[in-house]
Each structure stands twice: as C-alpha cells, then as structure tokens.
Amino acid sequence: xxxxxxxxxxxxxxxxxxxxxxxxxxxxxxxxxxxxxxxxxxxxxxxxxxxxxxxxxxxxxxxxxxxxxxxxxxxxxxxxxxxxxxxxxxxxxxxxxxxxxxxxxxxxxxxxxxxxxxxxxxxxxxxxxxxxxxxxxxxxxxxxxxxxxxxxxxxxxxxxxxxxxxxxxxxxxxxxxxxxxxxxxxxxxxxxxxxxxxxxxxxxxxxxxxxxxxxxxxxxxxxxxxxxxxxxxxxxxxxxxxxxxxxxxxxxxxxxxxxxxxxxxxxxxxxxxxxxxxxxxxxxxxxxxxxxxxxxxxxxxxxxxxxxxxxxxxxxxxxxxxxxxxxxxxxxxxxxxxxxxxx
Amino acid sequence: xxxxxxxxxxxxxxxxxxxxxxxxxxxxxxxxxxxxxxxxxxxxxxxxxxxxxxxxxxxxxxxxxxxxxxxxxxxxxxxxxxxxxxxxxxxxxxxxxxxxxxxxxxxxxxxxxxxxxxxxxxxxxxxxxxxxxxxxxxxxxxxxxxxxxxxxxxxxxxxxxxxxxxxxxxxxxxxxxxxxxxxxxxxxxxxxxxxxxxxxxxxxxxxxxxxxxxxxxxxxxxxxxxxxxxxxxxxxxxxxxxxxxxxxxxxxxxxxxxxxxxxxxxxxxxxxxxxxxxxxxxxxxxxxxxxxxxxxxxxxxxxxxxxxxxxxxxxxxxxxxxxxxxxxxxxxxxxxxxxxxxx
Numbered sequence: 245x246x247x248x249x250x251x252x253x254x255x256x257x258x259x260x261x262x263x264x265x266x267x268x269x270x271x272x273x274x275x276x277x278x279x280x281x282x283x284x285x286x287x288x289x290x291x292x293x294x295x296x297x298x299x300x301x302x303x304x305x306x307x308x309x310x311x312x313x314x315x316x317x318x319x320x321x322x323x324x325x326x327x328x329x330x331x332x333x334x335x336x337x338x339x340x341x342x343x344x345x346x347x348x349x350x351x352x353x354x355x356x357x358x359x360x361x362x363x364x365x366x367x368x369x370x371x372x373x374x375x376x377x378x379x380x381x382x383x384x385x386x387x388x389x390x391x392x393x394x395x396x397x398x399x400x401x402x403x404x405x406x407x408x409x410x411x412x413x414x415x416x417x418x419x420x421x422x423x424x425x426x427x428x429x430x431x432x433x434x435x436x437x438x439x440x441x442x443x444x445x446x447x448x449x450x451x452x453x454x455x456x457x458x459x460x461x462x463x464x465x466x467x468x469x470x471x472x473x474x475x476x477x478x479x480x481x482x483x484x485x486x487x488x489x490x491x492x493x494x495x496x497x498x499x500x501x502x503x504x505x506x507x508x509x510x511x512x513x514x515x516x517x518x519x520x521x522x523x524x525x526x527x528x529x530x531x532x533x534x535x536x537x538x539x540x541x542x543x544x545x546x547x548x549x550x551x552x553x554x555x556x557x558x559x560x561x562x563x564x565x566x567x568x569x570x571x572x573x574x575x576x577x578x579x580x581x582x583x584x585x586x587x
Numbered sequence: 588x589x590x591x592x593x594x595x596x597x598x599x600x601x602x603x604x605x606x607x608x609x610x611x612x613x614x615x616x617x618x619x620x621x622x623x624x625x626x627x628x629x630x631x632x633x634x635x636x637x638x639x640x641x642x643x644x645x646x647x648x649x650x651x652x653x654x655x656x657x658x659x660x661x662x663x664x665x666x667x668x669x670x671x672x673x674x675x676x677x678x679x680x681x682x683x684x685x686x687x688x689x690x691x692x693x694x695x696x697x698x699x700x701x702x703x704x705x706x707x708x709x710x711x712x713x714x715x716x717x718x719x720x721x722x723x724x725x726x727x728x729x730x731x732x733x734x735x736x737x738x739x740x741x742x743x744x745x746x747x748x749x750x751x752x753x754x755x756x757x758x759x760x761x762x763x764x765x766x767x768x769x770x771x772x773x774x775x776x777x778x779x780x781x782x783x784x785x786x787x788x789x790x791x792x793x794x795x796x797x798x799x800x801x802x803x804x805x806x807x808x809x810x811x812x813x814x815x816x817x818x819x820x821x822x823x824x825x826x827x828x829x830x831x832x833x834x835x836x837x838x839x840x841x842x843x844x845x846x847x848x849x850x851x852x853x854x855x856x857x858x859x860x861x862x863x864x865x866x867x868x869x870x871x872x873x874x875x876x877x878x879x880x881x882x883x884x885x886x887x888x889x890x891x892x893x894x895x896x897x898x899x900x901x902x903x904x905x906x907x908x909x910x911x912x913x914x915x916x917x918x919x920x921x922x923x924x925x926x927x928x929x930x
Binding site for chain 1: 651653714715716727729730761762763764766768770771772774793794795797798809810811813814815817818819820821822823824825826828829830832833834836837839840842843844845846847849850851853854857858
C-alpha cells in the first residue's frame with residue numbers, strides 16, 4: 245500500500261486524488277491521507293470497489309511553511325500521517341507533491357537515515373537529447389560538504405544501476421568548467437574523493453553534458469540542483485512564451501505552427517521530466533517519492549506507481565548494502581585537511 | 588582606443604579581427620594585440636586607412652590554462668599586453684573573448700581593484716520575455732562570502748542605473764526559493780545585509796523571475812551564475828536539436844518550419860544575450876569587457892563598442908564613488924557573528 249499525502253501541492257487535493265485513483269485502477273493499493281470530507285467529494289462513485297483507503301487528518305503543511313517548524317507544530321498534517329503509516333508498516337512507500345523540504349525533514353525524523361548516510365537527498369531525472377541524467381541533490385541540502393557530495397554520487401550510482409538498464413553509470417560533478425581545478429572548495433574536494441573511488445567518475449561536467457547525454461548521474465548540492473532545475477524550466481517557459489507571442493503576429497506563422505504540432509508535441513514529451521515518474525528521496529529508511537508541486541494527475545499516477553516499484557524491489561535495502569560495502573570509501577581522509585591541489 | 592586581445596576565444600583570431608575591424612569602421616580606434624603575422628593575414632586590404640594599430644605578442648593564453656599560472660608564466664601573451672595597454676594609459680578599455688578567469692586575474696593584478704571592493708565580478712544581461720536582467724557574478728568568484736554578494740548587488744545597481752534607463756533597479760538574490768529562510772548560509776546572510784541597505788532589494792528570486800522580467804539585477808556567486816548561464820544555453824540547444832530531429836521526420840513539419848522562420852528568428856534574437864554587447868568586469872580600475880568564447884564577429888563588434896561607451900562615461904569612477912558613498916553599508920555587522928534567524 246502507498247501512503248499518499250493528498251493535501252500537498254499546488255493542485256491539491258483534486259490532482260492528487262485523481263492521480264491516486266488512476267494508480268489504484270492500475271492495481272496499486274492507496275492510503276489517502278487528508279481531510280476526509282474534501283477527499284470524499286473528489287472521489288469517483290466507484291471508489292469503494294478500488295483498493296483506496298482514507299485516513300482523516302486535521303492539518304495541512306503548505307508550500308510556504310518552514311519545514312522544521314511545520315514538522316514540529318503540525319503533527320497531524322496529512323504529510324506527517326502518511327509518513328507515519330510507512331514507519332509503522334501500514335504502507336510500503338510514501339508519496340507527496342507538497343513541501344519537499346518538509347518531506348525531507350519528516351523522512352529523516354520519522355523514518356530515519358540509512359546507516360552511514362550523512363544527508364538523505366532528492367534525485368530527479370533531467371531530460372537530454374538522447375538519454376536522461378539523474379541529478380542528485382535537487383532537494384534541500386544547501387551548504388554540502390565534500391563527503392555529502394560523495395555520498396550523493398554513491399546513492400545516485402545505486403539508484404540508476406538498480407532502476408535502469410545502465411550497469412555502471414557515468415558519474416559527473418556539476419561545476420563551473422570541465423577542468424579539474426574548477427569548482428567551489430567543496431566541489432574540488434569531492435572531485436578528489438570521487439577520483440579515488442571505484443565509481444565510474446568522469447570528472448567535472450557542465451550543463452551541455454546533461455543535454456548531450458554524456459553523463460548518467462549528475463552530482464551537486466541541493467542549492468545548485470534546485471536552481472539548475474528551475475533555470476531549465478524557466479528557459480522552456482521563455483521559449484514557449486516568445487514563440488506564442490511571435491506566432492500571434494502573422495497568419496503565415498499560425499499556419500506553420502499547425503503543421504508543426506507534431507514536433508512541438510514531441511519536444512514537450514521529450515523535455516518533460518515529470519513523465520519519468522517522481523523524484524525519490526534517497527538515504528532514508530522508508531521508500532519516499534516526491535513530485536513537483538505543479539504536477540498534473542498523469543505525473544502523479546506515474547510517480548505513485550514508481551514508488552510502488554521501488555518498494556517492491558527493496559531499493560532502500562540495496563542502497564544501504566551498497567553504502568556499507570563502500571564504507572571504507574566514505575571518508576577516505578580527514579575532512580579538515582585541505583588538499584594541496586585546491587589551494 | 589580599445590585594446591583587443593586578438594588571440595583569445597574559440598574563434599580567435601579570425602572572428603576577433605573581423606569584429607574589431609567592424610568596430611573600427613564604426614569609429615572606434617583599435618589596438619589589436621596578437622601574433623602580427625597571423626593578424627596581418629586576416630586584416631582587410633584597407634585596414635591602414637582605419638584607426639587600427641597592431642601590437643605583436645609571442646604567447647597565447649588558451650581557454651584551458653589555469654588562470655593564475657597563465658598570468659605568471661605568459662607575461663607576453665596577447666591578453667596580458669592588451670591589459671597593460673589600459674594600465675599604461677595607451678588604451679581606455681580592454682576587450683577579450685578568451686579565458687575569462689585569466690582576464691579576471693589579470694584585471695586584478697595589473698589594473699587593481701576599485702577601492703573598497705573585495706572581489707571584482709563579471710556581469711551579463713540574461714534575456715527575459717519582456718526585459719533582460721543583469722546577472723552578477725557570472726565570472727570566477729566561487730565560495731563567495733555574504734559581503735562579496737552584497738558588493739555585487741552594489742556594483743550591479745551602479746552598472747544598470749548608469750547604462751540603462753532604469754533609475755532604481757530591482758535587486759534580487761538568486762536562491763532555491765522565494766522565502767526568506769531559503770538559501771545557503773552566505774545567501775541568507777546576504778539577504779539580511781541587503782534588507783538593511785538602501786538598495787531596491789526585492790528579496791530572494793528564482794529563475795522564473797528572470798524570464799518573467801520582475802527583477803533587474805540578479806545577485807549570485809560565480810559558481811551558481813556560471814551554471815545558470817550554461818543551463819539556459821544547454822536548454823536552448825536541447826530545444827533546437829530536438830525540434831531539428833523531429834522536423835526531419837515529416838515533410839509536413841518541414842513545410843511548417845519554413846512558414847515559422849519569422850518566429851524562430853525572433854526567438855533566436857530575443858534569447859541571445861550576446862546581442863546586448865559583452866559582459867563587463869566590474870570592480871577593477873580599468874574598463875574591461877569580455878565576451879563568450881564562441882562569440883561571432885557581430886557580437887564582438889557590439890562588445891567592443893560597448894567597452895568604448897563604458898570608458899567614455901567613466902563608469903569605473905562612478906562605481907567607485909557609489910561604493911565609497913555606501914562604505915558604511917559594506918560591512919554592517921561582524922561577518923563572524925551568526926545571525927539568529929539563519930540558525
């Protein structure tokens with residue numbers, strides 16, 4: 245059973261309910277947490293014939309709530325009750341399209357970290373021209389030490405090798421240039437650690453490597469990862485808006501647009517990472533999948549099914565073993581010793 | 588006279604020579620620094636009737652050279668000689684499309700900082716749907732303290748208010764969310780500083796604010812700024828490549844593309860920040876303008892003319908006065924005192 249935070253996200257609860265019901269129709273049992281009255285009003289008439297259960301909750305954590313405060317003060321929020329259902333074994337995985345910072349904190353506080361992991365992190369597939377790359381962290385870990393970045397690489401390796409056909413994913417470190425001397429202090433230290441690891445580390449990468457598909461796992465801190473996602477989205481919006489305005493100016497262009505519907509549809513599909521199905525929170529004990537706040541029912545359904553798959557394959561146990569196996573690599577030298585090469 | 592590093596950039600020296608000659612034809616006197624034999628071979632037959640002078644140099648600093656090492660070991664490189672020409676008063680401004688890290692270091696070492704400025708920074712206009720925003724730093728300042736970010740805001744304010752019609756530019760801090768509690772440690776400290784300043788600070792901003800044009804100056808460290816620029820570029824490339832592939836698949840789409848040439852041309856123009864004319868290095872004593880390494884002659888001509896304008900309006904003196912006037916704001920409280928609100 246997948247515990248769903250029905251009250252989180254820009255389109256909650258209606259888009260969440262619709263997506264969850266669609267997942268239930270595909271055979272995924274759902275525990276829908278939220279305001280029972282509101283949820284009942286949105287459920288289809290045949291919902292009781294599907295494996296959908298309701299859990300009433302009083303409070304909601306909004307997108308603007310400061311995560312730590314919200315977790316402390318709203319213990320009966322839908323997000324919290326859904327996470328508790330996973331911790332208590334009622335559900336095998338958690339899903340939310342709500343406040344991702346609050347999900348991260350709730351995951352760590354209620355569910356606990358995988359042994360050895362310093363900071364759980366959120367990963368997301370970013371579209372490329374011919375293949376997508378898995379970017380970790382796109383969640384809330386700002387100010388990451390090199391050892392955190394190293395662990396993000398390890399978790400990204402585990403996730404991609406377990407959920408895709410890529411056996412030994414190419415790991416790249418997002419930096420301000422390909423050269424080894426480029427990067428912030430911690431990125432340069434992480435470069436050293438990754439170079440000495442058994443991971444398939446290909447060095448520093450730039451945005452172009454992501455769009456050209458020469459990297460499978462992109463490692464960065466959550467501040468940079470978040471900005472990267474949003475700049476890519478913002479650029480798509482820019483292209484869409486400018487073309488729309490320019491097309492409006494001439495009937496010739498309008499006709500051209502009609503004839504080009506196919507390529508534009510393909511662009512939308514190939515450029516829309518929400519198609520791939522949610523972003524996992526890796527490094528916590530339970531299976532936790534989140535989604536963009538503005539996700540539509542179709543993406544929500546995909547993400548819930550993906551959460552179900554991750555739980556079935558016991559992804560967390562596998563990540564945990566991989567981390568323990570590589571324990572000797574986790575902190576290969578004292579963090580406080582500055583590397584000569586990085587000045 | 589504008590001192591031009593003719594040997595720097597992916598298309599050097601031919602694109603630089605062509606752009607510089609085009610600027611000379613528009614009345615900007617040029618001092619072209621580089622390998623004299625190569626430059627003469629590229630100059631048009633009438634070049635001696637234009638105000639173009641040549642300065643022969645032996646070495647070149649490549650895009651891959653580590654800046655500090657290159658500056659120390661290649662004192663007779665075109666980039667260095669062009670910068671020296673500005674320091675010695677032979678030229679009023681410097682231009683390069685080469686190694687931007689090396690330009691930054693050469694600017695600081697040879698030309699010196701504006702009094703009071705901790706870190707000179709590179710700014711660039713990023714296109715938005717209806718207006719562009721000036722992003723600072725997109726250069727090489729990684730690991731920026733809050734006080735550096737604050738000064739970037741000050742320099743951005745000065746540049747935009749002096750070179751555009753915007754009198755009191757809206758300053759935004761690039762972060763992983765709009766909320767005041769979002770951001771890395773230094774970004775949160777910079778938020779506090781900016782809130783207490785007399786600048787027109789509008790708070791944290793996200794990529795969407797840039798494309799929607801609700802901000803005039805975007806403040807970030809050089810690591811994040813560099814990645815922001817490259818992700819935007821990479822996304823444009825992605826759109827271009829995917830559409831190209833999809834259009835190839837059908838003759839209907841090919842016809843549609845022909846009819847849509849106008850909107851695509853407009854998109855290219857509106858999305859191409861190199862049109863605006865180079866990126867200034869602010870906070871050094873001389874006028875220094877750089878350009879993307881892959882810039883074409885047209886962009887190079889624009890950037891050289893822009894450098895000439897900046898020198899004419901004595902931009903650096905004005906920035907210097909503005910910084911001195913706001914000296915009391917520069918370090919409003921002890922950097923080492925953690926702010927209560929940021930935990």
